[in-house]
Each structure stands twice: as C-alpha cells, then as structure tokens.
Amino acid sequence: MTQPARQGFAIFGAGIFATExxxxxxAALGKAAPPLKAVYSRSFKSAESLSxxxxxxxxxxxxxxxxxxxxxxxxxxxxxxxxxxxxxxxxPIPLQPSxxxxxxxxxxxxxSEKPVAPDVASGIALIEQYRSEFQGKGLVWRVxxxxxxxxxxxxxxxxxxDGAIGKVIGFKACVLNYVDKDSKWYKTPWRTVPQYQGGFLxxxxxxxxxxxxxxxxxxxxxxxxFASLNKDYLxxxxxxxxxxxxxxxxxxxxxxxxxxxxxxxxxxAKDACVVTGTEGYAAISIEGGFxxxxxxxxxxxxxxxxxxxxxxxEFGSFFDAADGKQGVEPFGSPVGALKDVAFxxxxxxxxxxxxxxxxxxxxxx
Amino acid sequence: MTQPARQGFAIFGAGIFATExxxxxxAALGKAAPPLKAVYSRSFKSAESLSxxxxxxxxxxxxxxxxxxxxxxxxxxxxxxxxxxxxxxxxPIPLQPSxxxxxxxxxxxxxSEKPVAPDVASGIALIEQYRSEFQGKGLVWRVxxxxxxxxxxxxxxxxxxDGAIGKVIGFKACVLNYVDKDSKWYKTPWRTVPQYQGGFLxxxxxxxxxxxxxxxxxxxxxxxxFASLNKDYLxxxxxxxxxxxxxxxxxxxxxxxxxxxxxxxxxxAKDACVVTGTEGYAAISIEGGFxxxxxxxxxxxxxxxxxxxxxxxEFGSFFDAADGKQGVEPFGSPVGALKDVAFxxxxxxxxxxxxxxxxxxxxxx
Numbered sequence: 001m002t003q004p005a006r007q008g009f010a011i012f013g014a015g016i017f018a019t020e021x022x023x024x025x026x027a028a029l030g031k032a033a034p035p036l037k038a039v040y041s042r043s044f045k046s047a048e049s050l051s052x053x054x055x056x057x058x059x060x061x062x063x064x065x066x067x068x069x070x071x072x073x074x075x076x077x078x079x080x081x082x083x084x085x086x087x088x089x090x091x092p093i094p095l096q097p098s099x100x101x102x103x104x105x106x107x108x109x110x111x112s113e114k115p116v117a118p119d120v121a122s123g124i125a126l127i128e129q130y131r132s133e134f135q136g137k138g139l140v141w142r143v144x145x146x147x148x149x150x151x152x153x154x155x156x157x158x159x160x161x162d163g164a165i166g167k168v169i170g171f172k173a174c175v176l177n178y179v180d181k182d183s184k185w186y187k188t189p190w191r192t193v194p195q196y197q198g199g200f201l202x203x204x205x206x207x208x209x210x211x212x213x214x215x216x217x218x219x220x221x222x223x224x225x226f227a228s229l230n231k232d233y234l235x236x237x238x239x240x241x242x243x244x245x246x247x248x249x250x251x252x253x254x255x256x257x258x259x260x261x262x263x264x265x266x267x268x269a270k271d272a273c274v275v276t277g278t279e280g281y282a283a284i285s286i287e288g289g290f291x292x293x294x295x296x297x298x299x300x301x302x303x304x305x306x307x308x309x310x311x312x313x314e315f316g317s318f319f320d321a322a323d324g325k326q327g328v329e330p331f332g333s334p335v336g337a338l339k340d341v342a343f344x345x346x347x348x349x350x351x352x353x354x355x356x357x358x359x360x361x362x363x364x365x
Numbered sequence: 366m367t368q369p370a371r372q373g374f375a376i377f378g379a380g381i382f383a384t385e386x387x388x389x390x391x392a393a394l395g396k397a398a399p400p401l402k403a404v405y406s407r408s409f410k411s412a413e414s415l416s417x418x419x420x421x422x423x424x425x426x427x428x429x430x431x432x433x434x435x436x437x438x439x440x441x442x443x444x445x446x447x448x449x450x451x452x453x454x455x456x457p458i459p460l461q462p463s464x465x466x467x468x469x470x471x472x473x474x475x476x477s478e479k480p481v482a483p484d485v486a487s488g489i490a491l492i493e494q495y496r497s498e499f500q501g502k503g504l505v506w507r508v509x510x511x512x513x514x515x516x517x518x519x520x521x522x523x524x525x526x527d528g529a530i531g532k533v534i535g536f537k538a539c540v541l542n543y544v545d546k547d548s549k550w551y552k553t554p555w556r557t558v559p560q561y562q563g564g565f566l567x568x569x570x571x572x573x574x575x576x577x578x579x580x581x582x583x584x585x586x587x588x589x590x591f592a593s594l595n596k597d598y599l600x601x602x603x604x605x606x607x608x609x610x611x612x613x614x615x616x617x618x619x620x621x622x623x624x625x626x627x628x629x630x631x632x633x634a635k636d637a638c639v640v641t642g643t644e645g646y647a648a649i650s651i652e653g654g655f656x657x658x659x660x661x662x663x664x665x666x667x668x669x670x671x672x673x674x675x676x677x678x679e680f681g682s683f684f685d686a687a688d689g690k691q692g693v694e695p696f697g698s699p700v701g702a703l704k705d706v707a708f709x710x711x712x713x714x715x716x717x718x719x720x721x722x723x724x725x726x727x728x729x730x
Binding site: 165166169170172174222223224225226228230239241242243245250251252253254255257259260261262263264266267268269270271274276277278279280281283294296297298351352353354 | 530531534535537539587588589590591593595604606607608610615616617618619620622624625626627628629631632633634635636639641642643644645646648659661662663716717718719
C-alpha cells in the first residue's frame with residue numbers, strides 16, 4: 001500500500017517574518033515539510049518577492065503568486081486549490097482571526113502567527129468556533145509561538161520541572177527593547193499605527209509570556225501591572241511593569257519595554273528570565289540567535305545552549321499534526337496562546353489592581 | 366571668645382553594626398566627632414567589648430560602660446550625664462522608639478538606626494511627639510540610614526536630577542540576599558525570631574527603598590506587591606515582588622529577597638538598581654564596599670565609583686547638626702525614613718492590591 005501523494009501548503013503574508021524566518025525554516029525542514037505551492041499577499045509585489053525568495057532558498061518551482069490586485073485571484077482562489085491542505089498565516093494581527101476562519105471553512109489546516117487574536121474576547125470566540133465547527137472534522141489549528149517551542153526553552157522547562165533548582169519560589173522576566181523609527185519592524189505600516197491594544201507589547205510581549213508559560217511548572221494566575229507610553233510613536237503603550245503569581249506557589253516580576261532609550265543595555269538585561277528555586281536558580285538569556293541558560297545550585301552548574309530553531313520546530317510539528325501522525329508534541333495550543341494574550345491585556349488594563357487571569361480565560365482547558 | 370568645650374556622645378547598643386561599622390566610622394571622622402564618653406548595652410559583656418574595641422580603634426580613654434546588670438547604672442544613669450549631649454542608638458528594632466523618646470526627654474540629641482520604627486503607626490506617633498515636645502527645644506533627632514547618604518548614591522541622584530539620562534521613565538531595584546542559619550546577622554537573637562513585621566525585609570529592605578528615594582526625582586506614591594515566605598526560619602516574610610509608581614511620572618519593579626537559595630547570584634543581580642530615562646540609563650551596583658554606577662546615553666558614558674562611607678557621613682552630619690552648625694545637609698529626616706517603612710509595610714500587606722502610600726503617611730511633610 002502506498003501513501004497518498006503528500007499535499008502542499010501555502011503562506012499567507014509576505015512580510016519581514018515570512019521572508020526572514022519562514023523561508024529558512026522551511027529550507028531547514030527539507031523533506032519533512034510538504035511542498036510550498038503558493039503564496040498570498042495583498043500586494044503583487046510582496047507576494048512575488050516572497051515567491052522568488054522561496055525559489056532561491058528551497059530550489060523549488062516558483063510557488064504560485066496570489067494577491068488582491070488585478071488577476072491576482074485573491075484569498076478565495078488560493079483557498080480553493082485542492083493540492084493545498086495547509087496554510088501558514090503571517091498576516092497583520094487584526095486580519096488574522098477572519099482569515100483563520102476562512103481557511104478552516106475551506107477545509108485547510110491552519111498555523112496562524114501569534115498573537116492568537118488581537119484581544120481575549122476575539123480569541124475566545126475563535127477557539128469556540130474552531131471547537132464547534134472545525135475540530136471535529138479533523139482540521140488542525142495551531143498558533144505559531146516560536147518562543148514556546150525553542151529547544152533551549154523547552155529543555156530548561158524540563159530541567160526545572162524535574163527539580164534541577166528545587167521547588168520554584170520566584171521568577172522574573174526582563175525584556176528591554178530599543179525601537180527607533182528606522183526599525184524595519186516599526187516601518188511595517190500596520191505596526192507604525194497599530195489597530196490593536198498594546199502595539200509591540202502585544203506583538204512581541206506574548207513571546208515573553210510564552211517563555212514563562214514553558215519555564216514555570218505552575219501557570220501564572222494573577223497579576224498587577226502598570227502600563228505606560230514613553231515614546232509617542234509607539235502608542236498606545238510601550239512599557240509594562242508587572243508582578244504576577246502562580247496561585248499560592250510563587251510570585252515574580254515582569255518588566256517589558258519597547259521604549260528603551262539606547263541600543264546598549266544594563267548588565268541586568270542579560271538575563272531575559274530568572275527562575276529561582278529552593279535549591280538554585282536558572283538564568284536564561286535569549287540573544288544572538290541562541291538560548292543560553294545556566295542552572296546553578298551550590299553543588300552543580302548545568303549549562304544549556306541551543307541555537308534558536310523555534311520556527312522550524314513549530315512548522316515541523318504542525319505539518320506532522322496535519323498529516324495525522326501519532327505522538328506529535330502538543331505545541332501551539334490556541335488556549336496557551338490565548339493565555340499569553342490575556343496576560344498582556346490584563347497588564348495593559350490593571351493600573352495597579354489585582355487581576356485574576358482565570359476570570360479572563362474561563363473554562364477553556 | 367573661645368568655643369565652649371565640645372560635649373561628648375554615647376553609643377546605645379553593642380551589636381555587630383556598632384562594633385563593625387560605628388567604631389570605624391568614628392575613627393574615620395577623627396576630630397570631626399566629639400569624644401565617645403560611654404557605651405550602653407543590656408549586657409555587661411557586650412558593652413565592655415564595645416568599649417574595648419573603641420579604645421583600640423580610637424586611641425581614647427576607655428568609654429564608661431553602662432548595662433542593665435548589677436551596678437551597671439543602666440539607661441537612666443548614662444542619660445543623666447551632663448557631659449554627654451548626643452546619643453547614637455543601635456538597639457534592636459522594637460526597643461528603639463521608647464529609647465528615642467527617653468533620650469530626647471533627657472535633653473539629648475539622637476541619631477537612631479533605621480528603621481525609624483517597627484511600623485508606620487509608631488513612626489508617625491514618634492515624629493509627632495518629637496515635633497510637639499522636643500524639636501522646639503533645639504533637640505536634633507535624625508534617623509541613621511547610611512544608604513541614603515552614601516556619596517555614590519547621592520552623586521548618581523544628583524546626576525539624574527540634573528538630566529544626565531533625560532527625563533526618568535522607569536526604574537527597578539533587585540536585591541537578592543542569601544541568609545543561612547549561620548549568618549552572623551541571623552544569629553542575633555532579636556533577628557532570629559523578629560518581633561516586628563517583615564523580618565529582614567524591614568531591617569534591610571528599607572535601605573533599598575532609601576536608595577530609590579535618593580535616585581528618583583519624584584517620590585514613589587503607589588505600589589502593588591506580593592510578599593512571601595520561602596525559608597521557614599526567616600518568618601514572617603522573606604521576599605517581596607512589587608511594582609511601584611511615582612504618581613503619573615514613571616513606574617518600576619522592586620524584587621527583594623533574603624531567601625535566595627545560593628551564595629552565587631545571576632548576572633542580572635549585579636545591578637542593584639537601574640533608573641531609565643528618555644536619553645539613557647543609570648545602572649548602580651552596591652557591593653564589596655563600593656557604589657559603582659554607569660550612566661549611559663548614546664553619546665556618553667559617565668562612571669561613578671565611590672567607596673561606601675555612609676555611616677561616617679551620617680555621623681559627621683548629625684554631629685554638625687547637633688552642634689548647631691549652619692548649612693548642614695538635611696540627611697536622616699525621620700519623615701524620609703518613615704516613607705521607607707511605609708513602603709515595606711505596604712508591600713507586605715498589599716497582596717496585589719494598589720496601595721496609596723500618601724494615605725499611609727499623611728500630612729507629615
């Protein structure tokens with residue numbers, strides 16, 4: 001008995017991340033990825049450019065180009081193709097939810113970029129609709145949260161969970177980003193004037209919360225936070241100072257800014273996260289394409305150093321899940337990604353008051 | 366016209382800090398300090414030991430020894446001496462308020478160790494009584510908060526206030542202390558089982574808040590915090606994770622623990638404080654007897670490095686104030702020290718709720 005010919009996939013969105021992260025990840029996956037058949041972007045130019053980049057990096061026939069211009073076919077045409085069973089969505093944040101539903105309705109498996117949705121309410125609605133209409137049909141929907149699946153982060157999470165630093169008693173995250181008006185990210189029009197809460201704090205901040213989700217053995221349940229805007233061009237908010245707790249287990253601090261004033265950083269920013277336990281601590285840095293961690297007790301020092309390959313890992317896992325393979329890691333859970341959005345949304349609105357995150361994301365487990 | 370002969374002073378309390386910090390500070394002051402005439406401790410042994418240490422370090426006639434044992438004279442006898450015009454109080458925290466009042470009633474100038482009082486209520490009562498009964502008589506009462514007056518901290522505070530990093534937009538403090546049962550501090554009986562809120566968080570934590578008080582141009586007005594106990598022997602609490610804000614000016618995080626699991630620390634703990642501005646940041650480390658700071662903008666790096674001499678500075682300033690000299694720095698304000706206690710008390714009790722510090726310390730300016 002021969003396997004049916006593997007179907008292909010399409011990429012929606014031809015921005016920086018699709019070009020700079022998606023194509024190399026697909027190249028690295030090699031035969032573990034199905035064939036890239038087509039790309040879609042609103043503009044012909046962007047879609048064409050991504051297709052060309054794919055040809056170069058993947059040595060494949062040019063993926064077909066779909067766009068919203070004249071004779072571009074648009075979304076409906078690409079979703080109508082029977083040789084495409086999966087789509088990767090890397091569109092502007094506000095456009096994602098409707099496109100996720102559109103792709104699912106067309107019978108495609110979907111991997112959609114984080115955040116799962118621009119806000120908690122639309123995220124819950126999406127998840128509920130997926131569960132009631134599409135999950136039963138065997139359609140896979142995952143959220144691409146590459147920090148969640150980084151091998152280095154996963155490894156440190158396992159070590160902590162296995163007791164490498166004893167029982168966890170505290171944590172902190174500190175992410176200081178310098179974003180000037182010349183930043184390639186800032187220049188993306190939908191990021192320059194974001195039509196969603198938090199600006200970069202939503203777009204990039206969910207990564208940090210996803211990392212904590214993997215590192216901490218018990219989930220964050222409550223927070224209190226101050227949000228602020230320190231660089232006008234990063235409106236509506238660019239900075240969060242928060243405390244959070246995991247029920248009665250432990251507490252921590254989260255400092256997250258995209259308004260850091262200089263390209264250089266204080267030494268304290270070298271630790272993106274520190275998780276403290278009864279026996280020691282894990283200090284994790286994420287920079288230069290590597291996750292590096294040192295787990296230190298009085299008796300032992302354990303080093304973790306892993307090149308960042310999260311996009312490749314999440315793609316591989318998604319394609320395996322879409323193919324119905326057994327034993328695939330349950331990465332990219334929309335509920336997990338929703339919790340990351342809930343943290344950011346709560347942190348933007350808390351204004352120093354205690355927020356119970358369980359009330360924001362109720363009964364979705 | 367000759368100056369009247371300068372009167373002497375006494376030290377109350379003969380613990381670790383009196384021996385290891387007070388005596389060297391007095392030695393360093395040299396002739397700027399009046400003569401040390403007497404020491405008092407509850408036990409003869411401690412008082413005698415401090416007197417001996419003073420003889421050795423200061424090359425002076427042995428200060429008279431007062432204690433609560435047989436023929437020890439006790440507090441009343443030492444306070445009755447007319448050749449002693451000032452007292453330095455370094456007693457267990459719960460004993461300080463009544464001794465401050467006793468010394469003031471005896472007509473002595475008082476420099477009392479931080480915290481100003483074990484809690485905000487007793488601190489307010491003390492300040493009010495000082496103002497109504499003793500201040501008008503020309504008696505000086507200051508609180509010894511050596512971190513407040515550290516030349517390095519004062520210098521960084523001046524630079525920030527002068528705009529060296531632009532307008533302040535955020536801050537953080539991070540103090541990770543490892544205290545085991547063999548610690549000389551822990552072994553002080555009144556610290557082993559503290560009869561006051563917060564344990565080391567009150568005793569040592571006020572230093573950190575005092576540093577922020579000097580570094581930040583606008584005072585902290587609100588906080589939200591989680592307090593926890595992670596090492597049973599440090600009860601009642603050993604850890605604070607807090608966010609704080611200075612009105613609408615800026616926000617920050619404060620992480621403070623005496624339950625750190627190891628003697629080694631993560632690299633991020635090298636910065637005891639970071640103050641961030643619109644143009645740059647000031648990163649301050651406090652260790653090995655030095656305050657070191659780097660103020661960094663895109664154009665310039667300013668280094669501050671000062672040996673820690675806070676005890677000497679606060680003593681010199683106190684003696685000058687007690688002598689009625691003009692132009693003495695207004696160090697050691699009991700209201701300032703009360704604000705530090707208010708921060709700790711609020712952080713211990715907030716449990717994630719917003720606390721308005723102005724309501725805790727009302728109308729005392």
